[in-house]
Amino acid sequence: MENSCKNKHLIVILLFPFCITFGFSQNQVYEKIKIPGQFDHALRDSVSQSLIQHVDNLFYQIARGSIDSSYVQMQNAALTKAILTELRGIENEGDSLPNHYHKQLLRFYPIANNTYSISIGFLSNESGQAIPVLKTIFNLIATHEKNVVRFSLPLSYLTRNWKSTKIGKTTYVYKDTIQLKRAHIFNKKNHLISRKMNIPTESFKFYMCENYQEISRLLGYEYALETATTYRDGYGVQQGYIFSIMNNEDFSHDVFHYYSGKINDFKNRNWLAEEGTASSWGNAYYTDKNGEMIELEHLVFALKTYLKNNKEADLLHLFTENPKIFDHIAPELSIRSVIAGVLSNEIERSVGIKGIHRILNSRKTESVLDYDNYFRTLNTLIGINKSNFNRRLKDLLATY
Numbered sequence: 471m472e473n474s475c476k477n478k479h480l481i482v483i484l485l486f487p488f489c490i491t492f493g494f495s496q497n498q499v500y501e502k503i504k505i506p507g508q509f510d511h512a513l514r515d516s517v518s519q520s521l522i523q524h525v526d527n528l529f530y531q532i533a534r535g536s537i538d539s540s541y542v543q544m545q546n547a548a549l550t551k552a553i554l555t556e557l558r559g560i561e562n563e564g565d566s567l568p569n570h571y572h573k574q575l576l577r578f579y580p581i582a583n584n585t586y587s588i589s590i591g592f593l594s595n596e597s598g599q600a601i602p603v604l605k606t607i608f609n610l611i612a613t614h615e616k617n618v619v620r621f622s623l624p625l626s627y628l629t630r631n632w633k634s635t636k637i638g639k640t641t642y643v644y645k646d647t648i649q650l651k652r653a654h655i656f657n658k659k660n661h662l663i664s665r666k667m668n669i670p671t672e673s674f675k676f677y678m679c680e681n682y683q684e685i686s687r688l689l690g691y692e693y694a695l696e697t698a699t700t701y702r703d704g705y706g707v708q709q710g711y712i713f714s715i716m717n718n719e720d721f722s723h724d725v726f727h728y729y730s731g732k733i734n735d736f737k738n739r740n741w742l743a744e745e746g747t748a749s750s751w752g753n754a755y756y757t758d759k760n761g762e763m764i765e766l767e768h769l770v771f772a773l774k775t776y777l778k779n780n781k782e783a784d785l786l787h788l789f790t791e792n793p794k795i796f797d798h799i800a801p802e803l804s805i806r807s808v809i810a811g812v813l814s815n816e817i818e819r820s821v822g823i824k825g826i827h828r829i830l831n832s833r834k835t836e837s838v839l840d841y842d843n844y845f846r847t848l849n850t851l852i853g854i855n856k857s858n859f860n861r862r863l864k865d866l867l868a869t870y
């Protein structure tokens with residue numbers, strides 16, 4: 471995934487990958503949720519019938535791109551709205567989209583007084599296939615009180631028996647145990663990164679999850695075709711919420727991206743530099759075989775071992791081609807990000823934070839990995855360029 475879409479977690483942050491596009495233009499007609507006959511008995515009372523109508527209304531609003539806030543339960547409202555909005559998908563196909571997904575009611579049952587769990591399936595006919603493709607199963611919680619209907623993600627309901635503890639500015643929500651040492655490391659890094667970026671340190675609600683599939687379920691996605699096999703990712707910082715990577719308490723890598731996104735314009739952000747600084751100030755994002763976050767220093771030592779065993783290795787080639795050399799630690803790790811991390815440290819040491827801001831904002835092309843302008847800025851800041859790259863980098867590695 472590193473090679474095909476730069477950085478998987480970056481993509482996760484930017485394009486929550488459940489691309490259920492069912493936006494439509496004015497002249498298209500909203501297709502209501504299909505209700506199989508088996509539901510007739512369960513849906514015969516007026517409350518149930520009204521709820522289903524409201525679910526249709528909600529999806530109509532999502533498709534139109536504007537969710538009425540009065541429809542959303544107060545608790546976790548911002549997150550609920552964000553996730554529901556993303557159900558609409560990425561609008562790069564615009565109004566030419568020929569059809570939206572067919573929706574079907576899959577489950578409907580009460581879970582408490584006036585509260586119901588509702589599952590909707592999204593099916594599509596891809597390239598004229600005879601058998602529809604199941605794209606997503608999405609779960610919603612709906613309450614019906616005094617004729618007012620409100621919706622929420624299953625998050626609160628599914629975590630209602632979880633424990634909670636606050637470490638620094640982060641409230642951790644977890645099933646059984648929390649590793650306080652890691653949580654304190656995250657707290658320290660949250661303060662450190664925000665201080666370096668000169669922006670206020672934020673508070674987070676941090677849900678400890680075993681894998682990406684568990685995160686998805688908490689957010690309503692019982693199933694999503696695009697991410698059906700994803701499990702080692704977390705869910706990027708959104709609306710003050712964090713969902714962990716493989717049950718690890720330290721999410722500092724993406725917290726760096728989050729803070730950077732607050733002060734840096736996306737079109738200028740060079741992701742060569744972003745990944746370097748995120749790896750240095752945060753961590754490598756992924757966990758090792760023991761479930762521990764991988765720190766930059768550990769990977770620098772692994773790189774030095776690699777160079778010892780591969781005398782012909784060329785650091786410029788490793789940086790620009792990004793071959794897999796850390797599979798023995800974690801398959802997603804990027805040598806490019808490790809080298810960018812070493813360069814980021816040198817920029818910070820020699821020029822200071824203003825140098826970091828310059829290299830972070832060095833992108834001038836469409837490509838998120840703008841090598842030309844990265845190298846140009848790198849040369850201006852610390853005199854490293856393609857011709858002296860191997861020698862200078864070896865000198866830097868020797869200081870670790």
Ligand SMILES: [Zn+2]
Nearest residue numbers: 477479745748
């Ligand atoms: Zn990253």
